[in-house]
Amino acid sequence: MVSVKGKSLEGLLTEFRRFYPSTEFKKNAHLTSKEEIEKLSKYPEKFWESYASELHWYKKWNKVLDWNPPHSKWFVDGELNVCYNCVDRHIKNGGRNKAAIIWEGEPGDTKTLTYWDLYREVNKFANVLKKLGISKGDRVAIYMPMIPEAVIAMLACARIGAIHMVVFGGFSSEALRDRINDCKAKLLVTADGGYRRGSLIPLKHDSDYAVKDTPSIENVLIIKRGEFPLRVKKGRDFWWHELEEEVEPYCEPESMNSDDSLFILYTSGTTGKPKGVLHSTGGYLTGVYTTSKLIFDMKDQDVFWCTADIGWITGHSYIVYGPLAVGATLFMYEGAPDWPEMDRYWRIIDKYGITIFYTAPTAIRAFMKAGTEYLKPFSLETLRLLGSVGEPINPEAWIWYYTHIGKKRCPIVDTWWQTETGMIMVTTLPGYHTMKPGHAGFPFPGVSLDILNEAGEPVDPDEGGYLVLKSPWPSMLKGIYGDEEKYLEKYWSKWNGKYYFTGDGARRDSEGYLMLLGRVDDVLSIAGHRVGTMEVESALVSHPSVAEAAVVGITHEITGQAIVGFIVLRDNIDKDFDLEDSIREHVVKKIGPIARPRKIIFSSELPKTRSGKIMRRLLKDIAEGKVLGDTTTLTEPEVIDNLKKQYEIIEG
Ligand code: WT7
Numbered sequence: 119m120v121s122v123k124g125k126s127l128e129g130l131l132t133e134f135r136r137f138y139p140s141t142e143f144k145k146n147a148h149l150t151s152k153e154e155i156e157k158l159s160k161y162p163e164k165f166w167e168s169y170a171s172e173l174h175w176y177k178k179w180n181k182v183l184d185w186n187p188p189h190s191k192w193f194v195d196g197e198l199n200v201c202y203n204c205v206d207r208h209i210k211n212g213g214r215n216k217a218a219i220i221w222e223g224e225p226g227d228t229k230t231l232t233y234w235d236l237y238r239e240v241n242k243f244a245n246v247l248k249k250l251g252i253s254k255g256d257r258v259a260i261y262m263p264m265i266p267e268a269v270i271a272m273l274a275c276a277r278i279g280a281i282h283m284v285v286f287g288g289f290s291s292e293a294l295r296d297r298i299n300d301c302k303a304k305l306l307v308t309a310d311g312g313y314r315r316g317s318l319i320p321l322k323h324d325s326d327y328a329v330k331d332t333p334s335i336e337n338v339l340i341i342k343r344g345e346f347p348l349r350v351k352k353g354r355d356f357w358w359h360e361l362e363e364e365v366e367p368y369c370e371p372e373s374m375n376s377d378d379s380l381f382i383l384y385t386s387g388t389t390g391k392p393k394g395v396l397h398s399t400g401g402y403l404t405g406v407y408t409t410s411k412l413i414f415d416m417k418d419q420d421v422f423w424c425t426a427d428i429g430w431i432t433g434h435s436y437i438v439y440g441p442l443a444v445g446a447t448l449f450m451y452e453g454a455p456d457w458p459e460m461d462r463y464w465r466i467i468d469k470y471g472i473t474i475f476y477t478a479p480t481a482i483r484a485f486m487k488a489g490t491e492y493l494k495p496f497s498l499e500t501l502r503l504l505g506s507v508g509e510p511i512n513p514e515a516w517i518w519y520y521t522h523i524g525k526k527r528c529p530i531v532d533t534w535w536q537t538e539t540g541m542i543m544v545t546t547l548p549g550y551h552t553m554k555p556g557h558a559g560f561p562f563p564g565v566s567l568d569i570l571n572e573a574g575e576p577v578d579p580d581e582g583g584y585l586v587l588k589s590p591w592p593s594m595l596k597g598i599y600g601d602e603e604k605y606l607e608k609y610w611s612k613w614n615g616k617y618y619f620t621g622d623g624a625r626r627d628s629e630g631y632l633m634l635l636g637r638v639d640d641v642l643s644i645a646g647h648r649v650g651t652m653e654v655e656s657a658l659v660s661h662p663s664v665a666e667a668a669v670v671g672i673t674h675e676i677t678g679q680a681i682v683g684f685i686v687l688r689d690n691i692d693k694d695f696d697l698e699d700s701i702r703e704h705v706v707k708k709i710g711p712i713a714r715p716r717k718i719i720f721s722s723e724l725p726k727t728r729s730g731k732i733m734r735r736l737l738k739d740i741a742e743g744k745v746l747g748d749t750t751t752l753t754e755p756e757v758i759d760n761l762k763k764q765y766e767i768i769e770g
Contacts (some may be wrong), residue, residue, distance in 0.1 A: 171197065199373060246358065254279035556633060560631070
């Protein structure tokens with residue numbers, strides 16, 4: 119824990135400022151009273167049940183929770199359909215003409231879908247899925263740009279009870295292939311392409327490489343986004359716009375058991391292979407519905423913008439399912455924040471009157487660095503609440519966000535959660551809590567957590583420890599797809615099945631505010647995205663010139679962490695610039711651009727302990743320049759050899 123504690127604490131100890139929601143915000147917020155919040159926290163099952171009751175169920179549950187550690191079943195024997203709840207329910211309740219999705223493409227094209235439009239599209243999409251032989255329980259891979267059809271495809275799967283598996287459009291074809299093969303998806307839904315920083319991302323073209331080696335895929339359904347060149351394989355590939363002409367306009371939603379699976383989403387862990395996190399139907403929807411309503415304080419007139427990609431859990435829970443379950447209007451943007459200029463987000467906020475804005479600290483730090491000049495032409499006056507997610511937000515970035523984007527008027531919710539938790543677990547409640555920059559806040563009502571030492575005992579206030587969750591929550595993962603053993607080992611083995619281990623370090627101050635201290639395992643956080651060191655190492659060693667590799671994360675001022683790869687080359691390979699580039703690009707090909715190593719350091723060997731364990735701490739210090747000051751000298755193998763000797767002397 120030492121490495122986790124040291125750094126993050128220093129900067130934050132000097133932060134004493136407090137911020138309060140305005141009287142006006144408090145007056146109108148959903149949740150504002152101490153008694154109510156205490157009551158909710160005290161009777162979690164009653165609390166969750168009351169929110170689940172706001173949703174539509176075909177059959178009511180017999181029991182709120184069945185806790186069979188480490189598996190929980192929520193709303194036992196209840197039956198519902200997620201798509202019905204996110205679409206049909208609002209049409210029946212008078213929301214037919216309300217905007218469900220307002221979208222802007224990167225080139226500036228725009229589209230609005232009312233709840234009625236969404237209903238029509240989703241119904242047809244569901245019938246197209248059926249036409250392609252998809253039925254309840256089948257897995258459907260979705261590899262799409264940020265266009266409304268991505269949301270439509272997800273909802274259509276939910277409508278017929280198929281399990282979607284969305285792969286971030288920035289992942290490589292090999293990453294797509296591996297995920298498809300792990301869950302044996304039958305259908306791949308993709309698009310001809312999408313726009314990013316002015317260039318075309320040829321998703322169908324990349325998909326073709328993936329599906330060459332995916333025996334389970336029977337068909338590929340292509341959405342037409344633009345005029346992207348591609349090949350259509352007869353009998354296997356179909357255009358959505360052609361098939362939609364051939365199907366009925368209505369598809370009866372499937373009545374699903376509350377514990378049926380809604381989706382699989384792969385996330386990086388401590389092994390070389392990503393894990394398929396499996397989420398439920400009734401519990402998941404209740405979790406994201408409740409948190410959307412109470413944490414983002416969503417109201418009828420809000421336009422909610424979460425800047426994540428639908429390929430991440432943030433996109434699943436707070437672009438698609440949470441906001442649509444609430445019946446809100448969501449805004450969706452296809453492209454990059456700095457395209458064509460650094461002012462794109464502010465331009466969008468003013469143009470569409472965004473009221474709630476949810477983004478990541480990496481983006482905030484990049485805007486901060488670009489300066490406030492870009493903000494001048496915009497009023498941002500429609501904003502009333504801001505959110506942050508993905509990594510700890512440093513007080514400096516917090517204050518900048520508060521001052522320059524929220525204009526000291528909007529509360530900020532710093533929300534901590536994970537792919538596995540499905541919903542926000544730690545935050546402040548915007549109409550109630552005092553905000554402390556750098557501190558995420560408190561467990562959400564109904565969430566029970568603690569901070570433990572290695573022995574599993576709770577630590578004292580202000581002391582760092584491991585963050586654990588003590589009792590089940592509705593949107594808790596069901597498990598790891600096809601790998602129960604890994605589920606037990608990864609999350610439950612550290613304290614003999616007693617607690618869910620988050621993999622994060624945290625500390626709590628005397629007032630109960632939680633501060634997150636980053637991952638304590640071999641998982642990196644690059645721009646708020648999880649990348650496993652082992653995953654990058656396996657990619658590196660699969661390069662023909664690489665014999666051995668070790669990956670560490672170093673601190674980076676914008677992205678939080680950056681990847682450094684230490685490489686031992688095979689015999690008789692000369693290192694030159696081309697080789698360095700080819701190794702970097704090899705990782706991009708294997709995983710995707712987010713895993714591209716920022717630095718490659720060549721060495722004749724890697725420093726190891728006598729038992730053969732790579733000394734990562736030492737490598738990290740070397741990469742951060744702490745040991746030698748200047749890392750450029752480290753391309754000389756002798757230096758590492760020397761270091762190794764020194765290190766062994768120190769460590770005995
Ligand atoms: C990991 C989960 C869930 C949203 C996106 C990431 C880190 C997430 C915060 C925050 C400090 C945070 C943790 C967590 N993290 N939010 N507000 N403050 N750290 O999902 O890819 O599953 O990553 O992101 O380390 O374990 P994910």
